[in-house]
Amino acid sequence: MKNYMDWIRTDYFPTAFCAGCGHGIILKAIAKALTELEFKREEVVFVSGIGCSGWIPSPYIKADSIHTTHGRALAFATGVKLARPDLTVIVVGGDGDIASIGGNHLIHAARRNIDITCIMADNNNYGMTGGQYSPTTPQGAKTTTSRKGHVEPPFDVAYMVKAAGASYVARYTVAHFPQLVNAIKKAITTPGFSFVQAISSCPTHFGRRNISQDPYEYLDYLKKNSVNIKNVKETDEIRNKITIGEF
Amino acid sequence: MPWKRIKLPIKPGRFLVQGDEAVADGAFCAGMRFYAGYPITPASEVITRVQERFEESGEGVYFQGEDEIASIAACIGASWTGVKAMTATSGPGFDLMVENLGYAIFTETPLVIVDVQRAGPSTGQAARPSQGDYHQVRYATHGDYEIIVLTPWSCQELFEFGIRAFNLAERYRVPVIILTDEAVGHLREPVVYPEEIDVFDREHDPDAPPFSFDERDAGPMPLIGDGKALLITGSTHTEAGKRVTQDPEIHRKIVKHLIGKIQHNVSDIFESHEEFIEDAEIVIASYGISARSGFEAVKRLREKGLKVGFFRFKVIWPLWEKYVRERLSGIKKIFVPEMNAGHLSRELERLVNGEVISISELGTNIITPETIVKEVEARL
Numbered sequence: 001m002k003n004y005m006d007w008i009r010t011d012y013f014p015t016a017f018c019a020g021c022g023h024g025i026i027l028k029a030i031a032k033a034l035t036e037l038e039f040k041r042e043e044v045v046f047v048s049g050i051g052c053s054g055w056i057p058s059p060y061i062k063a064d065s066i067h068t069t070h071g072r073a074l075a076f077a078t079g080v081k082l083a084r085p086d087l088t089v090i091v092v093g094g095d096g097d098i099a100s101i102g103g104n105h106l107i108h109a110a111r112r113n114i115d116i117t118c119i120m121a122d123n124n125n126y127g128m129t130g131g132q133y134s135p136t137t138p139q140g141a142k143t144t145t146s147r148k149g150h151v152e153p154p155f156d157v158a159y160m161v162k163a164a165g166a167s168y169v170a171r172y173t174v175a176h177f178p179q180l181v182n183a184i185k186k187a188i189t190t191p192g193f194s195f196v197q198a199i200s201s202c203p204t205h206f207g208r209r210n211i212s213q214d215p216y217e218y219l220d221y222l223k224k225n226s227v228n229i230k231n232v233k234e235t236d237e238i239r240n241k242i243t244i245g246e247f
Numbered sequence: 248m249p250w251k252r253i254k255l256p257i258k259p260g261r262f263l264v265q266g267d268e269a270v271a272d273g274a275f276c277a278g279m280r281f282y283a284g285y286p287i288t289p290a291s292e293v294i295t296r297v298q299e300r301f302e303e304s305g306e307g308v309y310f311q312g313e314d315e316i317a318s319i320a321a322c323i324g325a326s327w328t329g330v331k332a333m334t335a336t337s338g339p340g341f342d343l344m345v346e347n348l349g350y351a352i353f354t355e356t357p358l359v360i361v362d363v364q365r366a367g368p369s370t371g372q373a374a375r376p377s378q379g380d381y382h383q384v385r386y387a388t389h390g391d392y393e394i395i396v397l398t399p400w401s402c403q404e405l406f407e408f409g410i411r412a413f414n415l416a417e418r419y420r421v422p423v424i425i426l427t428d429e430a431v432g433h434l435r436e437p438v439v440y441p442e443e444i445d446v447f448d449r450e451h452d453p454d455a456p457p458f459s460f461d462e463r464d465a466g467p468m469p470l471i472g473d474g475k476a477l478l479i480t481g482s483t484h485t486e487a488g489k490r491v492t493q494d495p496e497i498h499r500k501i502v503k504h505l506i507g508k509i510q511h512n513v514s515d516i517f518e519s520h521e522e523f524i525e526d527a528e529i530v531i532a533s534y535g536i537s538a539r540s541g542f543e544a545v546k547r548l549r550e551k552g553l554k555v556g557f558f559r560f561k562v563i564w565p566l567w568e569k570y571v572r573e574r575l576s577g578i579k580k581i582f583v584p585e586m587n588a589g590h591l592s593r594e595l596e597r598l599v600n601g602e603v604i605s606i607s608e609l610g611t612n613i614i615t616p617e618t619i620v621k622e623v624e625a626r627l
Contacts, residue, residue, distance in 0.1 A: 009476070012489065042474030047324070059478050059489060064471045066327060067480035067490070068320065069350050075317035079324030079332070082308045083281055084472055087328075108313040 001041070007031035009062040016055045018127075020207075020215025022174035022200030026121050027056050029177060029198070030092070033184040034063075044088045047077040049102065051128045052202075053094035053121040071102030074109045077116050085115070088188060095122040095136040099157045103135070106157075110164035113192040119184065120157065120195065123202035131205030142209040158197045162247045167192030169247040173199035175222040176244060183246070199226075199242055249417070249448050255440055256304065264438040266431045267292035267335075269402045270361055273409020274333050275300040277446050279359070280307040281332040283321040285314055285340055288373040289429040290363040293335035315343035319360070323347060326356045327479060329451060329470045331413055335361035337429075338380055339370060341387070348422055349388030350481040352505065355420035355458060355465065357449055359412045364428040366611045375611030376429035378535055381590035384424045385564045391502050393509035395423045395516055396564040398534040402436045404561070414447040415516060419508055420465040426563070428586070430536045430613055456486040460500040462507030509565050517567035520559040521574070523549065527556025529580040529623065532595060534560040537584045537614050544584075544619035555623070560591070568598055575599045582606055582623055584614045 001007065008031055017023050034044065042064075046057035050070035058067035068076045073091045081089045091098075098106055098120045109116060125143050126132040133143040133150050136157060140149040162169040168190040170183035180198055187194035201207060201218040211221045222242065229245035255276055264272065271293045282297045284290075294309060301307035308325075312318035315336055322332035336344060341362050351358050364380050366372040384396050395415050397408045405427060412423040452467035457477055459466030469477055478488030483498045491497045509516065520538075523545065524530065533541040538559040548555040558575065560566075575581060578601045583592035589605035596603045606622050608614045 040474075041476060042472060045471050058480060062476045064473075064475075064477045065479065066324065066471070067478070067482065068323075069346055069481060072316060072320045072347060075312065075320030076324035078310070078312075078317065079281070079283065079321030079326075080328060080471060082310055082321065083325035083328040083330045083332075087472060104313055105317055108317070 001035055004028065004031040004035040007034050007062055009059050012059045015060060017052070018204040020201065020203040020218065021052070022123065022202070023052055023056050023121055025174040025177060026119065026180070026198050026200060027060055029180045029184055030056070030061065030090070030119065032181045033188065036181070037185055037188060039088065044090065045080055047073045047080065047089065047091045049073040049093045049097040051094040051097045051126065052123065053092055053097055056092045056121060057090070071097050071100070072105065073097065074102060074105040074116065074118060078109065078114060081114055081116055089116045090188065091116060091118040093118070093120055095120060095124065095157070096126045096134045099135040099155055106161065107164045110161045110166040110193050110195065113165050113167055115191055115193070117187045117194045117196070119187070120197045121200050122157070122197055123200040123206055125202060125206040127202050127205050131209070141206070143206070158195065158247050161195040165193070166195050168194040170245065171197040171199065171247065172244050173222040173226055173242060174201055175219045176226070179244070249450050250445060251448070252443055252445050254443055257300065257440065259440045259442045261437055261439050263435055264402050264406070265292060265435045266402045266405045266427060266433060267363065268296040269406040269438050270335070270409045270425060270427070271296035271300065272440070273406040274359060274413060276444055277331065277410040277413035278448065279331045279333045279413060281322065281325040281330045282307070282309040282334065283312050283318040283325070283332070284334045284336065285312050285318050287337045287340045289365055289432050290335040290337050290340070290361060292432070293361060315340040316347065319344040319347045319351070322358055323351050323354070323356050326358055327471045331357070331417070333359040333361070335363065337363050337365045338367045341380065341383065345387040349390065351422045352388065352392045352394065353481050354479055356422065357416040357420055358422040359416055359425065360422060361425045361427065363432040364426065372611050374429060376536060376586060376613060377611060378428060378537060378586040378590070380426060381563065381585070381587055384426055392505045393565055395419070395421055395509065396562065397423065397425050398560055398563050399425065399427055399431065400535050400538050400559065401431065402434055402438045405431065406438050406440065410444055410446065414445070417447050417449040418465070419512065419516070420449070420468060421509065426535070428536055457488045458484055458486050458501070460486060460504050462503050463511040465508045513565050513567045514570070516562060516565060517570065518561040520561055522557040524556040524558065524574060526554050527578060528554040529582065530556040530558050530575060530578045531582045531584065531619065531623070532558040532560070532575070532591065533584050534563055534591065537586055540614050540616045540619055541584050543616035544623065547616060547620050548623060563591070566594060571595070572598045575601070577601070580604060580626065582619065584619050586614065
């Protein structure tokens, strides 16, 4: 397919995403990656879970998609891949979906290094259910279940997946569109388990309480607060930054 | 025609086979070529046998999941590519599978689950039998639906039901549970493997919508990889798979379909084994291992001149209520031996006009024919 819009199921528009949600950017990044890699529709299957992230492939990507139970997308995808190794299997999930309820499936998929690509649309909170804290909510951040500031430290999911044995791990934000498309392309074409943590914007819930309710200001924040992992040595320097790049 | 007669893909003949192995062999003969499971007593022998069959045939993929949640999820994913998939577990593992069992029911995914019952609740006694999952397998997941549950009483039937479970799962696009227990699962007895068997393969139609609202039957099934951009979801959906999360009418249609496709065909699905019912004044009704003792008790009571009949449920769900009501009407007393607090007896109480007497074993001992005979004689 020549145009990335060929991968988008526009007949179900308008999307379910809130105004200013970064998930639309991730949708476009996936569609662009598939277009540039010249995939045919029957060669790729998407598997998603429950939450805002589940809507990215199901129904908006025009390919086979299995919209599964909360957190279990990687487990369903494992069955698809084992039964049809010739198919390219891509899982799209959220931070709650992939790293919390589905955390065990994530580390075991990485350990097995099964040839699946997992894109984690990370908006730092549970958007669908009203903005509760997730495993990637920064310490001190305000959510509907951490009204005075979150007491727990977050997971560094990219490091965890790398340590568990994944072949390719990258993290970019939705404010780094070309890098994100490139990372998704590399993830899909790298044999073994690939993980792309796509930091997304959630103006409706997380942004309103912590960054900004304005979509542009949110993206600007993501851009200004990101630092490439190659350019930093000391962890102190990056404590309050989003580290991006390939891990 | 999706029905076909095939030559048995393993060696026919008469063999000494363990129950867990027999169900694995039956499933393999029915065409099961994907297995995912998590180790659990007393079901672990199933994956061992599956592995042997896959290795000697060079066909099939097995996978040990990180837990039972992942195992059943992998089976569902595999099933949508067109392969026949199975998992086996026991109560504690079945508990974990329930979430995705609901998903399989709602997405009408053909699938077979073997539940080798052990004593519960919780970890209970891992290597002792029970029939405590009678209602769990029926009402495990939230919402309204119908499901198929087969209850074999021998190693021979574990083999045969391994085949039948897949035929029903493929025919009605529904998860089918083979509900056995530690006693039958770990029993070894002679089993006859026939030369030929009948198998049903799902009706694959790449152009069909993934779901149906037909209240009388299951629809054909498109597959992942057909190139039709299939939408599969466990959320309320249109026939095309579009998520519709606020429309009561669509939800009503789906639930009526899930119930209707099974209930409308209950006479094809339900199966019973009956002896001496015609002249019976009292009946011993049971299923699984308890029915074996029940049948022996019937023979001993007959020798004593009592008009005792035998009714064994080979399928406990769907319960063909009309048929059971008719067959057991006019029976004065129905004795129901089972290794639980009286699950089948409660079902029968609402169906029959005679007195239903539960012979309940809450420990982990198999109910003996002596116990049943004594109980019947005491209550005559």
